[in-house]
Amino acid sequence: MDVLVDLNAGQREAVETIEGPVLILAGPGSGKTRVITHRVAYLIKTCGINPHRIMAVTFTNKAAREMTERLQVLVSRAVGNLTLGTFHAICARILRREGKAAGINPGFIIYDEDDQLELIKRALQTLNLDPKKFVPRAILSAISASKSRMLTPQDCALGSRSYFDEVVGRVYERYQQLLNESQALDFDDLLMRTVFLFRNYPDILAKYQERYIHVMVDEFQDTNLVQYELIKQIAGKYRNICVVGDPDQSIYSWRFADLRNILNFEKDFPDAKVVYLEQNYRSTQRILETASHLIKANQQRKYKELWTNNELGERTSLIETYTEQEEAQFVVQEIQRLVDAGEAKLGDCAVMYRTNAQSRVIEEAFVRYGVPYKLVAGTRFYERREIKDIISYLRLVQNPYDSVSLMRIVNVPGRGIGQHSLDELANWAASQSISQYQALQRLAGPDLESAHLPFSSRIAKTLGNFGSLLKELIAQSLEMNLVDFFDFLVTRSGYKDFILGEENGDERWDNVMELRTVAEGYRDLAPAEGLGSFLEGVALVSDVDDLKETVDKVTLITLHQAKGLEFGVVFIVGAEEGLLPHFRSMDDALQIEEERRLAYVGITRAKRKVYLVHAFRRNLMGRSTVNKASRFLGDIPANLISGGEVWQAAESTLGSDIAMAKPKAPEVPSQAPSPEVKSGDRVRHAQFGEGVVVSSVSRGDDSELVVAFSGAGVKKLLLSFAKLEKVN
DNA sequence: CGAAAGGCTCTTTTT
DNA sequence: GAGCCTTTCG
Numbered sequence: 001m002d003v004l005v006d007l008n009a010g011q012r013e014a015v016e017t018i019e020g021p022v023l024i025l026a027g028p029g030s031g032k033t034r035v036i037t038h039r040v041a042y043l044i045k046t047c048g049i050n051p052h053r054i055m056a057v058t059f060t061n062k063a064a065r066e067m068t069e070r071l072q073v074l075v076s077r078a079v080g081n082l083t084l085g086t087f088h089a090i091c092a093r094i095l096r097r098e099g100k101a102a103g104i105n106p107g108f109i110i111y112d113e114d115d116q117l118e119l120i121k122r123a124l125q126t127l128n129l130d131p132k133k134f135v136p137r138a139i140l141s142a143i144s145a146s147k148s149r150m151l152t153p154q155d156c157a158l159g160s161r162s163y164f165d166e167v168v169g170r171v172y173e174r175y176q177q178l179l180n181e182s183q184a185l186d187f188d189d190l191l192m193r194t195v196f197l198f199r200n201y202p203d204i205l206a207k208y209q210e211r212y213i214h215v216m217v218d219e220f221q222d223t224n225l226v227q228y229e230l231i232k233q234i235a236g237k238y239r240n241i242c243v244v245g246d247p248d249q250s251i252y253s254w255r256f257a258d259l260r261n262i263l264n265f266e267k268d269f270p271d272a273k274v275v276y277l278e279q280n281y282r283s284t285q286r287i288l289e290t291a292s293h294l295i296k297a298n299q300q301r302k303y304k305e306l307w308t309n310n311e312l313g314e315r316t317s318l319i320e321t322y323t324e325q326e327e328a329q330f331v332v333q334e335i336q337r338l339v340d341a342g343e344a345k346l347g348d349c350a351v352m353y354r355t356n357a358q359s360r361v362i363e364e365a366f367v368r369y370g371v372p373y374k375l376v377a378g379t380r381f382y383e384r385r386e387i388k389d390i391i392s393y394l395r396l397v398q399n400p401y402d403s404v405s406l407m408r409i410v411n412v413p414g415r416g417i418g419q420h421s422l423d424e425l426a427n428w429a430a431s432q433s434i435s436q437y438q439a440l441q442r443l444a445g446p447d448l449e450s451a452h453l454p455f456s457s458r459i460a461k462t463l464g465n466f467g468s469l470l471k472e473l474i475a476q477s478l479e480m481n482l483v484d485f486f487d488f489l490v491t492r493s494g495y496k497d498f499i500l501g502e503e504n505g506d507e508r509w510d511n512v513m514e515l516r517t518v519a520e521g522y523r524d525l526a527p528a529e530g531l532g533s534f535l536e537g538v539a540l541v542s543d544v545d546d547l548k549e550t551v552d553k554v555t556l557i558t559l560h561q562a563k564g565l566e567f568g569v570v571f572i573v574g575a576e577e578g579l580l581p582h583f584r585s586m587d588d589a590l591q592i593e594e595e596r597r598l599a600y601v602g603i604t605r606a607k608r609k610v611y612l613v614h615a616f617r618r619n620l621m622g623r624s625t626v627n628k629a630s631r632f633l634g635d636i637p638a639n640l641i642s643g644g645e646v647w648q649a650a651e652s653t654l655g656s657d658i659a660m661a662k663p664k665a666p667e668v669p670s671q672a673p674s675p676e677v678k679s680g681d682r683v684r685h686a687q688f689g690e691g692v693v694v695s696s697v698s699r700g701d702d703s704e705l706v707v708a709f710s711g712a713g714v715k716k717l718l719l720s721f722a723k724l725e726k727v728n
Numbered sequence: 729c730g731a732a733a734g735g736c737t738c739t740t741t742t743t
Numbered sequence: 744g745a746g747c748c749t750t751t752c753g
Binding site: 729730731732733734735736737738739 | 744745746747748749750751752753
Binding site for chain 1: 729730737739741742743
């Protein structure tokens with residue numbers, strides 16, 4: 001298969017320019033990932049580069065998997081020795097191999113956000129700081145920000161400008177100590193400590209620089225400083241570095257992604273070749289135009305002119321419903337209608353939302369109507385209590401110094417080890433300058449005389465029993481394959497009986513068994529290796545979806561997760577002020593622009609048809625709120641929009657109290673021979689300026705209008721008062 | 729020690 | 744509305 005066939009001029013240039021730095025600025029649907037994949041294939045197949053000497057970094061594990069599959073087709077063989085994965089996965093691998101030099105135990109555990117928060121809380125406690133005054137989340141975010149800029153606790157202490165900064169510095173230092181004691185690295189450490197390793201050990205860096213002749217990074221707009229630093233290090237020798245990104249799809253600034261990386265690239269590599277990919281192969285003209293108008297409202301952007309040869313397509317539908325339940329109902333029924341009419345298949349449709357919380361109501365509607373769907377669960381599965389418990393056991397077996405895991409399961413199932421006992425254990429361990437694990441082992445020892453212990457023999461005995469259990473588990477883990485050990489563990493620890501005795505025990509046990517299924521993928525590895533790989537996999541993987549890719553189901557997904565995907569029909573729900581843009585982003589112009597990019601990402605996922613849906617009223621945080629339509633709707637010209645109608649549930653489809661409690665719905669919404677203005681029209685208001693009529697509803701002999709103004713946001717107006725004039 | 733109940737806060741996005 | 748934390752009681 002010729003890897004250059006079917007590429008347009010720009011794509012071809014991007015693939016064939018293999019010498020020196022290359023910056024590819026690629027619009028949505030322009031074949032960005034395809035370019036990277038073909039570039040790798042080109043290097044291997046045409047240029048004869050050993051895959052071992054190529055690194056390709058993707059944003060998610062899923063993207064990495066897909067690229068592997070596509071590559072196999074292109075190169076017509078497996079390319080196993082290619083370095084392909086996320087920054088985190090690649091760094092973890094490097095640190096396991098080389099970290100010893102920097103004092104990193106190769107068996108380190110990777111701490112996720114929950115683990116991090118535990119440690120922060122513990123750090124606050126030991127520093128006598130009030131977690132109410134210093135919110136652990138905020139502290140963690142500040143620490144993470146520091147790490148993304150490669151700042152150590154010492155750097156923070158020096159640079160602190162406020163009391164909060166100063167506290168953060170102190171907590172950061174303590175937190176780092178706790179991580180070390182637990183022989184754990186957090187997500188940020190994986191990156192930062194790799195960079196430091198390379199900085200401090202030039203010979204190690206040289207080895208990797210020598211190895212990687214070609215380095216490629218996808219989704220470059222979402223990289224942060226430490227990630228950029230890392231690839232600059234690795235590509236330092238050959239300088240064959242190719243980055244691909246789209247500033248308009250940068251949606252991870254909250255994870256400290258920094259657009260300056262793209263801007264600085266041309267400064268850091270003045271000889272960089274810049275390639276623009278502006279032809280869109282995915283969407284209809286109207287969708288592309290809709291998206292372009294939306295994104296043009298952003299100030300902070302690098303201009304790009306997207307175009308397509310695709311057909312004109314349908315207008316984007318603007319729908320208002322009364323509540324979020326009706327919103328969900330509209331979506332399901334519309335999908336059913338599309339399917340019945342043969343216009344789409346279920347698997348062709350996606351429902352996108354800003355927050356995960358929104359998925360519940362949507363899900364309920366799909367269940368009620370019996371329409372198959374798949375929820376892209378994100379990390380959900382691995383956040384379940386029983387799953388975290390089992391993983392904690394496994395982590396503890398691999399690394400008994402992991403204090404977060406120890407604390408989590410030491411008394412699950414109940415072994416009579418309460419807070420008091422744990423305090424005693426911690427104190428005793430500290431007084432002996434040994435770890436809690438070592439302390440437990442001493443208590444488990446046969447020749448233990450309770451005389452020297454500062455606590456009761458009963459406590460010593462229960463703790464000792466647990467110590468023996470741990471010891472036994474560790475011993476067995478070295479003898480059995482992962483699956484056998486898994487079974488041994490859940491039985492021997494008493495976890496199985498414990499969980500089955502709980503409420504919803506069967507369901508939870510099913511989840512445990514699902515985890516076991518994951519473990520089966522590691523059955524054939526040597527015992528220690530199997531456990532290690534498994535734990536690394538679950539620590540760095542977030543997408544448990546795609547198990548049944550082929551099944552015909554509607555996809556429910558967050559806007560963030562949707563990046564990089566495409567669907568025939570896209571419903572964006574909750575297109576409301578407060579949700580999109582999210583209220584946490586509303587007081588900052590830059591954040592608003594990121595929210596707009598998020599909407600842009602959503603719209604550009606669609607091939608054929610977009611629905612923008614919002615609810616007049618919805619329950620948020622347990623409270624009923626009335627939300628205006630999203631200001632972003634005002635960025636879209638009227639001629640690209642159809643509808644703007646208020647959708648109404650057919651009678652008694654829900655039969656719920658909600659439907660009953662609904663005030664009398666307006667009789668004739670959109671088709672009403674509305675006096676002068678109808679939805680979709682462009683109007684001018686004396687005070688608010690120009691805008692688009694989002695909806696128009698008859699109220700007696702007046703009309704209630706919702707107008708999205710480009711300057712003033714979304715306003716509800718009465719036709720008789722508003723003195724609107726139509727614009728063309 | 730542990731279960732249960734009550735009270736509090738704060739809700740984004742993910743490797 | 745949930746999850747987390749603290750308090751209370753057996």
